[in-house]
Amino acid sequence: MSTAKLIINDQEHEFPLIEGSEGEVGINVRSLRSSTGVITLDPGYANTGSCRSAITFIDGEKGILRYRGYPIEQLAENASFVEVCYLLIYGELPTQAQLEEFSAGLVYHSMIHEDMKKFFEGYPPTAHPMSILSSMISSLGTFYSDTEAETDLNITRLISKIKTIAAFSYKKSCGQPFIYPRNDLSYSANFLHMMFAVPAEPYEVPDVLARSLNLLLILHADHEQNCSTSTARMVGSSGATLFHAISAAISALSGPLHGGANQKVIEQLSMIQADGGDYQKYVDKAKDKDDEFRLMGFGHRVYKNFDPRSRILKGSADEVLDALGVDDPLLEIAKNLEEVALKDEYFVERKLYPNVDFYSGILYRAMGIPTDMFTVMFALGRLPGWLAHWREMCADPDNRINRPRQIYTGAEERAYVAVGDR
Numbered sequence: 001m002s003t004a005k006l007i008i009n010d011q012e013h014e015f016p017l018i019e020g021s022e023g024e025v026g027i028n029v030r031s032l033r034s035s036t037g038v039i040t041l042d043p044g045y046a047n048t049g050s051c052r053s054a055i056t057f058i059d060g061e062k063g064i065l066r067y068r069g070y071p072i073e074q075l076a077e078n079a080s081f082v083e084v085c086y087l088l089i090y091g092e093l094p095t096q097a098q099l100e101e102f103s104a105g106l107v108y109h110s111m112i113h114e115d116m117k118k119f120f121e122g123y124p125p126t127a128h129p130m131s132i133l134s135s136m137i138s139s140l141g142t143f144y145s146d147t148e149a150e151t152d153l154n155i156t157r158l159i160s161k162i163k164t165i166a167a168f169s170y171k172k173s174c175g176q177p178f179i180y181p182r183n184d185l186s187y188s189a190n191f192l193h194m195m196f197a198v199p200a201e202p203y204e205v206p207d208v209l210a211r212s213l214n215l216l217l218i219l220h221a222d223h224e225q226n227c228s229t230s231t232a233r234m235v236g237s238s239g240a241t242l243f244h245a246i247s248a249a250i251s252a253l254s255g256p257l258h259g260g261a262n263q264k265v266i267e268q269l270s271m272i273q274a275d276g277g278d279y280q281k282y283v284d285k286a287k288d289k290d291d292e293f294r295l296m297g298f299g300h301r302v303y304k305n306f307d308p309r310s311r312i313l314k315g316s317a318d319e320v321l322d323a324l325g326v327d328d329p330l331l332e333i334a335k336n337l338e339e340v341a342l343k344d345e346y347f348v349e350r351k352l353y354p355n356v357d358f359y360s361g362i363l364y365r366a367m368g369i370p371t372d373m374f375t376v377m378f379a380l381g382r383l384p385g386w387l388a389h390w391r392e393m394c395a396d397p398d399n400r401i402n403r404p405r406q407i408y409t410g411a412e413e414r415a416y417v418a419v420g421d422r
């Protein structure tokens with residue numbers, strides 16, 4: 001490929017172009033500062049490629065999402081979440097033998113050390129489960145060595161134990177006894193068992209619940225260099241442990257502009273319902289620049305046509321709600337709100353479409369998952385993506401500690417003035 005030319009103060013500089021396997025082109029500016037003395041300024045990194053990655057491909061203009069080359073629609077239709085974890089982390093779909101070995105590891109490592117149960121006691125009943133999750137994952141690291149030889153084992157431990165920690169934090173929030181994992185259940189069914197079983201009576205996980213969760217986890221499993229994944233890479237780039245990198249990613253995901261949006265969507269739809277269902281009023285509020293209100297679950301940094309995950313979820317919402325025998329008026333409100341917004345010039349012009357969070361909350365609600373656990377569900381799904389990126393980063397010869405620069409805009413040098421003279 002050819003080069004890009006940059007002229008600064010009449011002096012021409014050349015930079016190589018690099019091309020990805022799907023034709024994406026980037027200007028390699030690694031030598032920019034050393035050869036020109038200037039840097040790039042790109043708040044929010046919307047035009048900055050932070051790494052080369054072979055994990056996930058997104059074409060936001062065409063609404064394409066592929067994990068390791070496989071279209072999300074095919075994986076959502078046919079795969080298990082455990083297969084997708086393996087695919088993302090190790091690069092290929094597992095053979096039967098590989099899948100059995102990987103699944104056996106996930107079953108074997110699903111309990112947490114009994115001492116960790118004491119940690120839950122220290123949190124107030126009002127603690128948000130995302131805060132508990134990120135602290136617990138950091139604490140989990142204190143039980144294991146983080147040598148390179150243990151990396152694969154720690155990956156297995158994290159995928160297996162995160163669901164136990166997540167379910168325990170829910171049980172803690174409602175004051176119920178912890179329910180231990182069962183070795184005979186699939187990954188999704190095991191999590192639901194730990195969430196919903198109680199010691200007093202038998203509980204069998206309905207198949208439709210396990211299938212819905214499997215779908216939701218797959219749809220959330222990776223999304224290339226999003227805020228939480230970049231956080232995992234950034235923290236990991238300093239040589240911090242895998243547990244710290246994942247804990248930090250969970251914290252990044254908790255924000256309402258990222259994974260926290262699924263909780264906010266349901267709160268917003270409930271508010272619109274309570275206010276009489278006036279969609280236009282809320283669309284107008286979202287358009288008003290003097291009003292901080294935004295339509296949660298709308299818009300995406302990358303998707304500028306449609307979010308394929310949201311399409312899959314919208315398609316399955318009616319089916320899942322029917323199978324569960326749930327009639328949720330919020331689904332109707334969501335569909336109507338989408339219709340009103342998508343016809344509105346403001347949303348059309350800015351290419352704002354429903355993202356994955358717009359319909360996921362409705363499915364989680366129908367499954368009986370409480371609203372403040374929604375973002376935790378997102379974390380369970382996104383974990384294999386974080387792990388895959390962390391692992392890729394560690395093996396990348398180009399990897400250096402992540403350390404952006406800045407354009408300083410503060411005061412110029414001045415002399416210290418003693419407090420009495422100010």
Ligand code: ACO
Binds near residue numbers: 261287296355
């Ligand atoms: N409601 C109303 N207006 C919006 C919305 C929205 N949900 N999203 C974007 N806009 C407007 C902005 O005000 C801006 O308008 P302007 O050009 O007149 O100033 C324009 O659209 C571009 O928006 P930005 O905020 O610059 O886009 P950015 O790429 O930085 O943000 C984000 C993307 C954070 C997803 C944004 O669309 C948003 O806040 N959405 C709501 C929260 C949400 O659903 N987050 C989940 C993201 S997906 C995920 O993490 C799974």
